Amino acid sequence: xxxxxxxxxxxxxxxxxxxxxxxxxxxxxxxxxxxxxxxxxxxxxxxxxxxxxxxxxxxxxxxxxxxxxxxxxxxxxxxxxxxxxxxxxxxxxxxxxxxxxxxxxxxxxxxxxxxxxxxxxxxxx
Numbered sequence: 317x318x319x320x321x322x323x324x325x326x327x328x329x330x331x332x333x334x335x336x337x338x339x340x341x342x343x344x345x346x347x348x349x350x351x352x353x354x355x356x357x358x359x360x361x362x363x364x365x366x367x368x369x370x371x372x373x374x375x376x377x378x379x380x381x382x383x384x385x386x387x388x389x390x391x392x393x394x395x396x397x398x399x400x401x402x403x404x405x406x407x408x409x410x411x412x413x414x415x416x417x418x419x420x421x422x423x424x425x426x427x428x429x430x431x432x433x434x435x436x437x438x439x440x441x
Contacts, residue, residue, distance in 0.1 A: 318343045318430040320412045325435030328402055332439075336397040338412030338432060345369075345388050349420045350395045351428060352386060354408035354437075361411065365397060366422035375422050380406075404441040409434040 324336040340348065351366035365386040366375045374386055385398040395412065413428035421427030 318348065318414050318416070320414060320430055320432035322410065322412045322432040322435040325410060325437045327438045327440065330402060330404055330439055330441045332402050333398070333400045334402065334437060336399065336410055336412075336435060336437070338395045338397075340393050340395070340414065343414075343416065344390065345393050345395055345414075346390045348414045348416060349422065350386070350388065351413045351422055352395075352397045353411045353413060353425070354406075355411070355434075356408040359408075361425060363423045364410070366420075367395070368420050368422070370418050370420065399437070402437075402439045404439050407437060407439050409436050 319341045321339045328334055347369055349368045352364040353361050354364050355361040364377050365384055367386050383401045388395045411434045412432040414430045415428045
């Protein structure tokens, strides 16, 4: 069983940056495909970014492409989401997710077996 703990959320002004961290235990991140999702109040949880452990590929939602970067540090067993040029519409609770499966449906909630508790990101305009 993989345990995930997010951190790094907070309040930032529009145009600013934040880096979210997702620390994993129970399994090394080098053998996990990882994703970030977000959920704004009254909205469904949506895909933000993902990285595949089998291919090394990264994937992004169109709304964050060019602004957000997902990366992993195998030594720290942590996955990061660097968020730049933040906008008010990026305000949400951000969740980290992981799967050991080699079939990686990265956009789907059902594609992941483990989830973190979430970290709040608030962008003031």
